Every structure is written in structure tokens, then in C-alpha cells.
Amino acid sequence: MVQERNKGAEKRERILQSAIKVFARKGFYNTRVSEIARTAGVADGTIYLYFKNKDDILISLFNDRIGKLNDEMERQLAALDSPSEKVKRIVSIQLGLLRGHKDLAEVITINLRQSNRFLKQYAAPGFNRYLDIIAAVIQEGQQSGDFRQDVSPRVAACSLFGALDGLSLTWVLGTRDADRLARAGQQVSHIFIEGLRAPETTGT
Numbered sequence: 001m002v003q004e005r006n007k008g009a010e011k012r013e014r015i016l017q018s019a020i021k022v023f024a025r026k027g028f029y030n031t032r033v034s035e036i037a038r039t040a041g042v043a044d045g046t047i048y049l050y051f052k053n054k055d056d057i058l059i060s061l062f063n064d065r066i067g068k069l070n071d072e073m074e075r076q077l078a079a080l081d082s083p084s085e086k087v088k089r090i091v092s093i094q095l096g097l098l099r100g101h102k103d104l105a106e107v108i109t110i111n112l113r114q115s116n117r118f119l120k121q122y123a124a125p126g127f128n129r130y131l132d133i134i135a136a137v138i139q140e141g142q143q144s145g146d147f148r149q150d151v152s153p154r155v156a157a158c159s160l161f162g163a164l165d166g167l168s169l170t171w172v173l174g175t176r177d178a179d180r181l182a183r184a185g186q187q188v189s190h191i192f193i194e195g196l197r198a199p200e201t202t203g204t
Contacts, residue, residue, distance in 0.1 A: 012050045015040045016064060019057050024103035028058060028111040058111065065104065066126040069097060073133050083141030087196075088189045090134060091164065095185040098168050099178045109169045131157040138196065147196040156196065163188050 018040035022031050033054055037044045051057045073093055077086050098105035134157035141147030167188065171181045 008050075011040075011042065011046070015042065015047060015050060016057070016061050019061060020101075020103045020107050023058070023111045024106040028054070033057075058107075061107065063126045065108070066130055069094065070126065070129050070133060073130075077133070077137065083137055083144060083146050084193050086137045086140075087160070087193055088186075090137070090160070091185045091189045091192075094164050095167065095181055098171070099181055102172075102176060105168060106172050109165065109172050131161065134160055141196065145198055148198045151196060156192075160188075160192055163192065 015036065019031075019036045022035050022039055026035070031054065033047050034044050036054075036057065037047050040047075047057075051060060073090060076089055076093060080086050080089060098108070131154065135153035138147060138151070138153035138156045142149055142151075142153070164185075167181065167184050171177075171184075
């Protein structure tokens, strides 16, 4: 029974990996489920044992990958004390994931926008958890006095996501220079942290 579940999980992951390749090569609209099945080395009907349709593959891909991103962020952030360092690490983790998986970067930044179902479900639990992780870091910085109090942690989290999403999209559509993306990420971290930094108070 356990072996069968493991085989099922492996086949599902193979389908998702194949979907990344085909979506990145042909785009979401131009991809057919049969092409994903062929790339995965499974029968067309096998796809429907795991996913309802093409949109469901894309949504599952997003939920699976953002779940892993969230887990990794929580793991690494737990080892840091400084809210500013945590912000830098969030940027580094997210952009590092894209640099190492260029096909996935294209699917996440471009293909997801082509799915009406995804756009309607953008506030899915995985994405809310992602924003909650960032917002918690902002709130921690406010409580410690490092970050200003007049900023909503949730608004700040959405702003950081927007900046990173914009960087990722520009990178995917451009030369895909990994070093340039890393430098841009450092600049975003600096701008974001300085914008949040609590003003120094002077004694009278």
C-alpha cells in the first residue's frame, strides 16, 4: 500500500515536472494535455487520475512549489534574529529558486497569468501563507523598534511580493543573467529595509 502511494506520488511529480517543461516551451494556451503526458511518459488518461484538466495542473504546480518555498523560508528564517536579515533572506531564497530553475521561473511569472482560474484563486492558502510569513517578519521588526509603526505588515508584504514578481518577470523576459538578478535583489532588499526603518529619535 505504501509502495503504491509512493509510486503515485512519483508519477504525479513526473507529470508536474513535464508540465513545467512544456508550459515553458509552448506557453499555457498552446499546451495540450496529451503533450504533457507524452513528455512524462504516461498515457493521456493517466493525467486525469491526478488532475482535472490543464488549469488544475497549473494550479497544483503553483500550490506545490509555493508550499516548498514557504517551508524553506520558515526553516531558514527561524535561524535568524534580525528582522532586516530576515527580509534579505526572503529575497535571496525566492530569487535563488528562480535562478536555479529557469523553466519554473517562466511558468510562475508568465504562464500563471494566462489561467483565468488561477487569477480567480490567487488568494489561495499557499499564497496567503507566503504573505503571512513576510508580514510576521515586518511585525517582528515593528515590535523590536527596527521598523516604523505606521506601515501595515500585510501591505508591506504585498509590496515586497510585487517588487520580486516584477524583477522575476523582467529577468525571464530579458537576458536571464543570474548575477544581474542577484544584484537587483540586493537593491530591492536595501530599498525595502530603508523604507521600513524606524526614524531615529533625538533627545531634547
